[in-house]
Amino acid sequence: MMRVLVTGAAGFVGSHLAQALKRACGDDILIRATSKTAGQHPDYGPISALDIEDAAAVAQAIQDHAPTHVIHLAGIAAPSAANANPRLAWNVHLGGALNLGEAILRHAPACHLLHVGTGLVYGTTAKSGLPLGEDALLAPADGYAASKAAADLALGAMSQQGLKCIRLRPFNHSGPGQSDAFVIPAFARQIAEIEAGHSAPQLRVGNLDAERDFLDVRDVARAYVLAALNADALAPGTILNIASGTPRRIGAVLEALLALAKIKIEVASDPARMRPSDLPRIVGAADCAKMALGWSPQFAFNDTIAAVLDDWRRRTTVR
Incomplete structure (x- = not known):
């Protein structure tokens, strides 16, 4: 054993x-x-x-x-x-x-x-x-x-x-349960809070050009x-x-999440979140x-982000 x-x-x-x-x-x-x-x-x-x-x-x-x-x-x-x-x-x-x-x-x-x-x-x-x-x-x-x-x-x-x-x-x-210190749940939390009426329909973002392996x-x-x-x-x-x-561009990840949102959300650049990356692409073999x-x-990527968004919808509802 x-x-x-x-x-x-x-x-x-x-x-x-x-x-x-x-x-x-x-x-x-x-x-x-x-x-x-x-x-x-x-x-x-x-x-x-x-x-x-x-x-x-x-x-x-x-x-x-x-x-x-x-x-x-x-x-x-x-x-x-x-x-x-x-x-x-x-x-x-x-x-x-x-x-x-x-x-x-x-x-x-x-x-x-x-x-x-x-x-x-x-x-x-x-x-x-x-x-x-x-x-x-x-x-x-x-x-x-x-x-x-x-x-x-x-x-x-x-x-x-x-x-x-x-x-x-x-x-x-x-995936479900991740902190919003990371990019996908950070986007998902904002979307869930906007859907729940806790925030104005504007999602604030930083650098969207980097590509990462998710x-x-x-x-x-x-x-x-x-x-x-x-x-x-x-x-x-x-x-x-x-x-x-x-490799997936962060901007494309955001677009995929916004496509799952229940209401129309505006995207706005936030200088406080803007951290230009010295590593524009990171992808593994x-x-x-x-x-x-x-x-x-x-797991398909769209299934992953849908699970993260649903997780934040649940968290937002019970808070």
């Missing part, structure tokens, strides 16, 4: 991961969920408190749970939040990864660690405009991406010492589960991009995930 320890389980991806694990494994799995603070979760049940920055606490959690797999979701989700507090970002991302890697090597050396990084580690290499494969140069463009890249590289080095680590690099993903969070969660199920067949240190391979895991995206 798989014994899976999930860090950061209370976050956006956590719920979708729990559902994907249960769909794939049924009763043949034991899931232990942890987060910064303890609580009850509709998908996991009880969540234990675990401060990923506390090396002793991490080591104790590994000893207590004796996992066969650790899926490491814990981190600072929004790049803007990480960049506003870079020291915390480094402590959480690099320090947390080191704490987990060292604890697993010492107390559960047969355990597989699935580290969830980010496609933003490729940074300025994306200026080529070409799809980024796992062998693309790491050139992070901000503190968030740099701290994630450092964790990725540190665990890669530890895999040479025996750590059974798989390094996952997901590109942008969205996935449905449910496809991403399924990729993580497939990586866990296939971990024995993957070499320690394996890197897998999780990406759609399709996920051929390795397809070959190694048999994974490819299943």
Whole structure:
């Protein structure tokens, strides 16, 4: 039986991961969920408190749970939040990864660690405009991406010492439950509030010219589960991009959401939201995930944005 320890389980991806694990494994799995603070979760049940920055606490959690797999979701989700507090970002991302890697090597050396990084580690290499494969140069463009890249590289080095680590690099993903700190739910929240009569029918936007690679969070969660199920067949240190391979202009994403709106909405530029991007296009190549895991995206993009908009309609109604 798989014994899976999930860090950061209370976050956006956590719920979708729990559902994907249960769909794939049924009763043949034991899931232990942890987060910064303890609580009850509709998908996991009880969540234990675990401060990923506390090396002793991490080591104790590994000893207590004796996992066969650790899926490491814990981190600072929004790049803007990480960049506003870079020291915390480094402590959480690099320090947390080191704490987990060292604890697993010492107390559960047969355990597989699935580290969830980010496609933003490729940074300025994306200026080529070409799809980024796992062998693309790491050139992070901000503190968030740099701290994630450092964790990725540190665990890669530890895999040479025996750590059974798989390094996952997901590109942008969205879905129900995501914070409006991200572009698709930010648009969706404004539309839902306008529809509900809470705001004037004007949607304020920033830079619409950038192109990004978007996935449905449910496809991403399924990729993580497939990586866990296939971990024995993957070499320690394996890197897998999780990406759609399709660049989408932010303006086109907005147009698709507005087409789903129940009323006509005007779009207005907001200087406070205008952050010109040095990386006009970021798109990933996920051929390795397809070959190694048999994974490819299943959710249509329009279904994803419709789900996000419906989620914000529900949230707006109950507030």
